[in-house]
Amino acid sequence: MLRGTYCYPEVKDENDPNHAIHFNEHQVAGEHYYADSYSTLLDPLQPGKSKTLSKVVAVLVREPENPHDRNAIAIYVLDARNTSHQVGYLWAEDAAAYVETIKYLEKHTKRSVACVARIYARYKKDAPQPHFGCRVYLPDADGWLKWKHTD
Numbered sequence: 001m002l003r004g005t006y007c008y009p010e011v012k013d014e015n016d017p018n019h020a021i022h023f024n025e026h027q028v029a030g031e032h033y034y035a036d037s038y039s040t041l042l043d044p045l046q047p048g049k050s051k052t053l054s055k056v057v058a059v060l061v062r063e064p065e066n067p068h069d070r071n072a073i074a075i076y077v078l079d080a081r082n083t084s085h086q087v088g089y090l091w092a093e094d095a096a097a098y099v100e101t102i103k104y105l106e107k108h109t110k111r112s113v114a115c116v117a118r119i120y121a122r123y124k125k126d127a128p129q130p131h132f133g134c135r136v137y138l139p140d141a142d143g144w145l146k147w148k149h150t151d
Contacts, residue, residue: 007057018147023139026136026137027135028089028136038119041077041087050121051121056117057078062106072092074088101144101145118135
């Protein structure tokens with residue numbers, strides 16, 4: 001049983017033992033399937049105006065029973081009320097690289113694994129609907145295993 005969520009942020013303090021762990025930006029797949037989630041998270045969204053929310057918490061949820069990919073990792077973003085909204089998936093190649101690390105972290109911390117993300121809505125010229133997107137910031141899978149938990 002998992003007891004809450006542990007968010008792994010990029011560390012700026014040079015004295016923090018996790019400062020040396022490098023984070024990479026990863027594009028999320030399948031955003032167009034979750035337009036309602038993005039509309040809720042980015043509310044109010046004004047027609048024709050782009051909007052971005054930076055440094056939101058994204059929970060990484062393994063889906064070993066997913067019929068398309070047993071390594072699938074769904075991405076859920078928490079709103080201000082701590083309600084989760086699915087915004088997509090890690091791309092299959094990324095999911096394959098991270099699934100065992102996330103499983104290990106869940107087992108050893110007894111928490112869900114989360115990271116920092118950025119979600120956005122952008123209007124392209126003459127497009128009536130926005131393009132939604134999400135970027136998650138993850139360390140290399142091996143780097144994540146070097147993380148020093150302080151709580």
